[in-house]
Amino acid sequence: EPEVTQTPSHQVTQMGQEVILRCVPISNHLYFYWYRQILGQKVEFLVSFYNNEISEKSEIFDDQFSVERPDGSNFTLKIRSTKLEDSAMYFCASSDRFNTGELFFGEGSRLTVL
Amino acid sequence: GENVEQHPSTLSVQEGDSAVIKCTYSDSASNYFPWYKQELGKGPQLIIDIRSNVGEKKDQRIAVTLNKTAKHFSLHITETQPEDSAVYFCAASPISGGYNKLIFGAGTRLAVHP
Numbered sequence: 001e002p003e004v005t006q007t008p009s010h011q012v013t014q015m016g017q018e019v020i021l022r023c024v025p026i027s028n029h030l031y032f033y034w035y036r037q038i039l040g041q042k043v044e045f046l047v048s049f050y051n052n053e054i055s056e057k058s059e060i061f062d063d064q065f066s067v068e069r070p071d072g073s074n075f076t077l078k079i080r081s082t083k084l085e086d087s088a089m090y091f092c093a094s095s096d097r098f099n100t101g102e103l104f105f106g107e108g109s110r111l112t113v114l
Numbered sequence: 115g116e117n118v119e120q121h122p123s124t125l126s127v128q129e130g131d132s133a134v135i136k137c138t139y140s141d142s143a144s145n146y147f148p149w150y151k152q153e154l155g156k157g158p159q160l161i162i163d164i165r166s167n168v169g170e171k172k173d174q175r176i177a178v179t180l181n182k183t184a185k186h187f188s189l190h191i192t193e194t195q196p197e198d199s200a201v202y203f204c205a206a207s208p209i210s211g212g213y214n215k216l217i218f219g220a221g222t223r224l225a226v227h228p
Contacts, residue, residue: 036164042221043158043221048213048215048223050213055213078148091157102160103160103214103216105159107156107157108157
């Protein structure tokens with residue numbers, strides 16, 4: 001069964017460092033999303049991406065965050081200068097162009113900022 | 115924007131009992147209501163979903179009901195088993211042509227005791 005894959009599974013970084021989280025969405029999907037889950041809290045929407053541009057973003061997704069689809073398969077989330085409060089599990093998700101509704105989530109990338 | 119409230123935050127049942135989790139939403143434009151199961155260290159997995167033109171949907175031991183007038187929907191798990199132990203999230207969104215920005219509830223930690 002097709003799945004969304006994410007790397008790395010866990011990254012530890014120092015405050016102020018840049019981090020790039022990578023995702024390979026399901027191949028025929030056209031909509032891509034990043035969600036964040038701080039430990040023990042709800043899954044929060046960060047940003048959605050379609051047709052090579054951001055379609056929607058939340059107030060969490062400030063200027064420190066950016067997304068990119070550098071080639072036909074990868075979808076990346078970059079945090080330019082990490083803060084302690086960026087420590088969380090980051091989930092990538094994708095959906096297809098039909099109105100089925102299902103979001104397929106990856107296993108997540110755990111980011112720890114020290 | 116959409117806001118989803120979920121109750122209870124924790125639920126403990128004996129194996130074989132039923133479990134009910136309830137959610138309310140605020141945006142009348144929402145038309146898609148999925149339930150996700152999240153096991154420790156993994157991404158959310160869709161277990162059942164319902165659309166606004168349907169009042170109830172059942173899949174083996176799992177059922178979901180939707181009351182559009184009251185803006186609430188519920189997950190029912192019958193004959194619970196220890197492997198049902200996980201965190202369950204409800205979500206809501208207005209789907210449009212495949213684009214699906216889910217807003218999640220805070221989650222319910224379900225523990226099924228043998």
